[in-house]
Amino acid sequence: MNEAELRKKIRAAVDDARAKNPMAPSVTNTVTQDFVANAQLAVGGSAAMLYLPDECEAIASIAPSVYINMGTALPFYAETLPRMIRALADNKTPWVLDPVGIGMSALRTELLRQMKQFPPTIIRGNASEIIAVARLWNLIDAQAIGNVRGVDSTDEVGSARSAAIILADYIKGAVAVSGPEDLITDGRSIAYSAGGSPLMTKITGGGCSLGGVMAVYLAVTDPFTAAITATAAYNAAGLFAASNTTAPASFKVAFIDALYENSAAIVAENALRLEEV
Amino acid sequence: MNEAELRKKIRAAVDDARAKNPMAPSVTNTVTQDFVANAQLAVGGSAAMLYLPDECEAIASIAPSVYINMGTALPFYAETLPRMIRALADNKTPWVLDPVGIGMSALRTELLRQMKQFPPTIIRGNASEIIAVARLWNLIDAQAIGNVRGVDSTDEVGSARSAAIILADYIKGAVAVSGPEDLITDGRSIAYSAGGSPLMTKITGGGCSLGGVMAVYLAVTDPFTAAITATAAYNAAGLFAASNTTAPASFKVAFIDALYENSAAIVAENALRLEEV
Amino acid sequence: MNEAELRKKIRAAVDDARAKNPMAPSVTNTVTQDFVANAQLAVGGSAAMLYLPDECEAIASIAPSVYINMGTALPFYAETLPRMIRALADNKTPWVLDPVGIGMSALRTELLRQMKQFPPTIIRGNASEIIAVARLWNLIDAQAIGNVRGVDSTDEVGSARSAAIILADYIKGAVAVSGPEDLITDGRSIAYSAGGSPLMTKITGGGCSLGGVMAVYLAVTDPFTAAITATAAYNAAGLFAASNTTAPASFKVAFIDALYENSAAIVAENALRLEEV
Numbered sequence: 001m002n003e004a005e006l007r008k009k010i011r012a013a014v015d016d017a018r019a020k021n022p023m024a025p026s027v028t029n030t031v032t033q034d035f036v037a038n039a040q041l042a043v044g045g046s047a048a049m050l051y052l053p054d055e056c057e058a059i060a061s062i063a064p065s066v067y068i069n070m071g072t073a074l075p076f077y078a079e080t081l082p083r084m085i086r087a088l089a090d091n092k093t094p095w096v097l098d099p100v101g102i103g104m105s106a107l108r109t110e111l112l113r114q115m116k117q118f119p120p121t122i123i124r125g126n127a128s129e130i131i132a133v134a135r136l137w138n139l140i141d142a143q144a145i146g147n148v149r150g151v152d153s154t155d156e157v158g159s160a161r162s163a164a165i166i167l168a169d170y171i172k173g174a175v176a177v178s179g180p181e182d183l184i185t186d187g188r189s190i191a192y193s194a195g196g197s198p199l200m201t202k203i204t205g206g207g208c209s210l211g212g213v214m215a216v217y218l219a220v221t222d223p224f225t226a227a228i229t230a231t232a233a234y235n236a237a238g239l240f241a242a243s244n245t246t247a248p249a250s251f252k253v254a255f256i257d258a259l260y261e262n263s264a265a266i267v268a269e270n271a272l273r274l275e276e277v
Numbered sequence: 278m279n280e281a282e283l284r285k286k287i288r289a290a291v292d293d294a295r296a297k298n299p300m301a302p303s304v305t306n307t308v309t310q311d312f313v314a315n316a317q318l319a320v321g322g323s324a325a326m327l328y329l330p331d332e333c334e335a336i337a338s339i340a341p342s343v344y345i346n347m348g349t350a351l352p353f354y355a356e357t358l359p360r361m362i363r364a365l366a367d368n369k370t371p372w373v374l375d376p377v378g379i380g381m382s383a384l385r386t387e388l389l390r391q392m393k394q395f396p397p398t399i400i401r402g403n404a405s406e407i408i409a410v411a412r413l414w415n416l417i418d419a420q421a422i423g424n425v426r427g428v429d430s431t432d433e434v435g436s437a438r439s440a441a442i443i444l445a446d447y448i449k450g451a452v453a454v455s456g457p458e459d460l461i462t463d464g465r466s467i468a469y470s471a472g473g474s475p476l477m478t479k480i481t482g483g484g485c486s487l488g489g490v491m492a493v494y495l496a497v498t499d500p501f502t503a504a505i506t507a508t509a510a511y512n513a514a515g516l517f518a519a520s521n522t523t524a525p526a527s528f529k530v531a532f533i534d535a536l537y538e539n540s541a542a543i544v545a546e547n548a549l550r551l552e553e554v
Numbered sequence: 555m556n557e558a559e560l561r562k563k564i565r566a567a568v569d570d571a572r573a574k575n576p577m578a579p580s581v582t583n584t585v586t587q588d589f590v591a592n593a594q595l596a597v598g599g600s601a602a603m604l605y606l607p608d609e610c611e612a613i614a615s616i617a618p619s620v621y622i623n624m625g626t627a628l629p630f631y632a633e634t635l636p637r638m639i640r641a642l643a644d645n646k647t648p649w650v651l652d653p654v655g656i657g658m659s660a661l662r663t664e665l666l667r668q669m670k671q672f673p674p675t676i677i678r679g680n681a682s683e684i685i686a687v688a689r690l691w692n693l694i695d696a697q698a699i700g701n702v703r704g705v706d707s708t709d710e711v712g713s714a715r716s717a718a719i720i721l722a723d724y725i726k727g728a729v730a731v732s733g734p735e736d737l738i739t740d741g742r743s744i745a746y747s748a749g750g751s752p753l754m755t756k757i758t759g760g761g762c763s764l765g766g767v768m769a770v771y772l773a774v775t776d777p778f779t780a781a782i783t784a785t786a787a788y789n790a791a792g793l794f795a796a797s798n799t800t801a802p803a804s805f806k807v808a809f810i811d812a813l814y815e816n817s818a819a820i821v822a823e824n825a826l827r828l829e830e831v
Contacts, residue, residue: 031587031603033308037481042525047481048378049308051351055382074605075630076352084563101602105609202814204591204601247811257524260479308583314758319802324758325655326585328628332659351630465655537756 001276006228006267013221013229014188014264016042022094022219025050026061026212027080029071029100032205035252036067039209042259045216053080054181060087066095067212068120073101073108081111085118094121094173098211101130112136121173121223124211127160130177134163138172153202157183162188165277174223176214178207182231186224187277192229194271195235197242199251210234213259232270233262278466278553283505284545290498290506291541295321299496302327302336303489304357306348306377309482312529313344316486319536320510322493330357337364341496342488343372345397350378350385358388362395362434371398371450371495375488389413398450398500401488404437407454413441416447434460438467442554451500453491455484459508463501464554470505471548472512474519476528487511490536509547510539516547555743555830560782561822567775567783568818572598576773579604579613580766581634583625583654586759589806590621593763597787598814599770607633614641617775620649621766622674627655627662635665639672647774648675648727656686662688666690675777677728678765681714684731688717691725710739713721715744719831728777730768733760736785740778741831747782747823749789751807764788767813786824787816 023046028036037047042246050056060066061210066088067080097120099112116137123133134140140163157179164175169187177183182193200206210230217226237258245251300323305313316323327333337343343365345358363374365372374397376389393414400410411417417440434456442451446464454460459470477483487507494503514535522528577600582590591601604610605628614620620642622635642649651674670691677687688694694717704730711733718729723741731737736747754760764784771780791812799805 029603030307030584031591031601032313034481034588037308038525038529041479041481047308049306049349050381051349052382052384053387055350055378058381072603072605073609103605104604104612107606107608202595204588204595247814248592249807249810249814252592253526253530254808256526260524260526266645307584312759314585315802315806318756318758324585326583326626327658328626329659329661331656331661332627335658437707530803530807533803537801537803 003274005273006225009221009225010229010232011264011268013217013225014233014262014267016220020220021046022064022216023048024065024067024212024215024219025063026065026067026069026215027051027056027084028069028212029208031071032208035205035209036212038256039099039259040212040216042256043216044211045219047212051076051080053083055210056080056084056085060084061091063093065215066210067215068095068102069098069208069211070102070112071100072106073105077111078107082114085115089118094122096122096124096211096215096218098124098208099129099209100125102129102136109136119171121171121218122176122214122227123167123171124176124178124207124214124227126178126207127155127157130160130167130175131155131163134167137170139166142216144262155193157181174227176227176231178210182223182235184203184231185277189276190277191206191228192275193235194201196238197251199242199248200238202248203252229267232272233259233267236262236266236270248275278551280551283502283551285509286502287506287509288541288545290494290502291510291539291544293400293497294493297497298323299341300325301342301344301492301496302340302490303344303346303492304328304333305344305346305363305489306485308348309485312482312486313489316535316536317489317493319533320490320493322496324489326377328353328357330360333357334364337361337370338368340370342492343370344492345372346375346377346485346488347379347385347389348377348485350382354388355384359391362392366395371500373397373399373401373488373492373495374484375401376406376410377402379406379413386413396448398448399453399491399495399504400444400448401453401455401484401491401504402546403455403484404432404434407437407444407452408440410445414447416443431492434458444482451502453508455487459512460542461501461504461508462554467552467554468505469550469552470508470512473515474528476519477515479525480529482498506544509549510544513539513543513547555828557828560745560779560828563775563779564783564786565730565818567771567779567820568816568821570774570785571770574774575600576618576770577602577765578619578621578769578773579617579636580621580623580769581610582603582766583620583624583762585625586762589759589763590766592810593772593813594766596810597767597770599773601766605630606636607637610634610638611641614638614647615645617647619769620647622649622768623652623654623762623765624656624662624666625654625762627659631665632661636668639669643672648777650674650676650678650765650769651774652678652762653683653687654679654761656683656690663690669683673725675725676722676768676772676781677725678730678732678761678768678781680732680761681709681711684714684721684729685709685717688721691722691724693720711735728781729782730785732764736789738778738781738785739831744829744831746827747785747789750792751805753796753802754792756802757806783821783827785815786826787821790816790820790824
């Protein structure tokens, strides 16, 4: 993977999302739906949040890409998600998984376990969540490090490096690990993306909405480029927003505005380094 | 219908909503509830979102008006909505329907079909949704044009003109079709309302919250005036907000602020033209 | 209770929440979750919203404090809440109740009735809600005054004074009554906290998010101090935000920013007077 080539693909993804206005529907948590939808719209996509089994199954066959975020698992997910992930696999529809809250209940664990058989195209999470998925799917030693505290990570990005590579290899897609410097891998190359702001951790839904934006880009490009483009767009917008605000609510407004105003060049030129596995 | 008279009624509706602070409860989608509630408060109303069958049935008999938005249908709507719309009819409580997502699942279709027998007082949607309701209720030819893509319209406002008139006539209320220029009809007259901003399509919940604001005005005036007043308030606020902002998140803040600060005169004098059917 | 001592404890609570970043998970309404979570983050806490019975039961045994807000009761609360409140009692985990919507349905009434046996540590509500809880638990005469209109209070703060004292005494915790001047009592002392802004009633979720912030402080201090600290933080932030904005959406942004920027001294020195019962 050549860096110049990658930056060219990022630039194209930013432009294509705006030109094609892809609808990337979600099953996502009730807390941050507004942020997810507004972030998807800001980068040029369109949003729809769904719950019912039959419509989630149906949308899986017509949407160009889909987002599933486990943040607030609801009782009827027991029917909705198995039907949906099977339909996604049957239709080869690419999709993004945010395994937030992994390990918190029997239902979440069972649903996430089923996703080993019907895998996502991109997995996005913090270090603890990525390690937990790899462990749940028996891709790494069950004794491997990794701790989740509710929705927060207690591990460093670097500690998830090998879990991310193994997972990306297994799903034949991309894995994105959020942290001070973000790590994205397709199992062969690793991209490190920098920028953003500590204020991102002071607003709810930064990670959730990033997953939704990855789903928008996944409708117009390959998984590795989609995950990197969304991450770079977030890092560029966060950096810009933090240069104008110092408190979380005005930061959030400035951040979404910046996502909307990001040029393709700004996203493509955001700090990025590549490493071969 | 005389234009001067209509503007007088709009002015009175804006003032009355602020004076009477009517509570217009909703069954509405989980994505945009915050926006719906804040918009209802901004124009002087009060908000409450509900899900349980018995309380939705009970509120239908005591609220001055109600809002039902189908955006995120949930499994228990199968019990909640039939009981609620029957109670709304029994109590002659006026209500606003936003049929967003029409056609996406068996449950939505069945619930919307039942509303033919227990009809809303105002139906608000984009052109595709309005055509789809008229078709579902067999009021127009099933072959008539009209396409819904998830929550987005793929039809022009003008193409929904006859469906809107037929629907308004059937429900003996008003139908509002959102678009670059909005069309509102009571089946005899058509009001065209202009203003707003393309940025309205870059934030989630513009249409949903407009329906909630129509429900607030419906508590203090007739359906046709309520639908026009809400639309004019949105167009005036959108125009003002767009004069001060160029990106979606700051636009949304400015828009809600403008809804709150709109004088009755500003809403009544917003661009409006009348046409007899 | 000595005023200087109380102000010292408030100052310590503000600092401790920022230092310890306590996670205060919620079962809370779908309308204002974004506001609750962002307010909890702004004061230094962490947020997670949950629905499933088993994970609500599990979190009750590991969280330092919990928040339950009844705003939008959902069908499965019938299983989630009884298991959760029993686990909270078994583990002596302190928790905050916001009984919003009390009396609106059989399920809400039944759930709130059960909380008499497994009582919260803090109850936060408007005057009507506090009176309604005391009446539901047969702690005051069923004929006692008190009216709830949906989510709004129709009673004055002063009229809830005795109900608040009796309730605080019963739960051996604290009761907070919101109003133009807020009343907080532990059954022995009463603290009156002033500040805020009328604009707080023009945005949705002011009360809900205050309850969430009380839960954050409850993780680091005693119930009476936690309730006062959160109320003082809100009053100080509201006062500051209202000095810079005149409309609700920009007020909300400024308010959350101010919550984040509030120094411990500002919160501790906010207008407060003490009275012995």
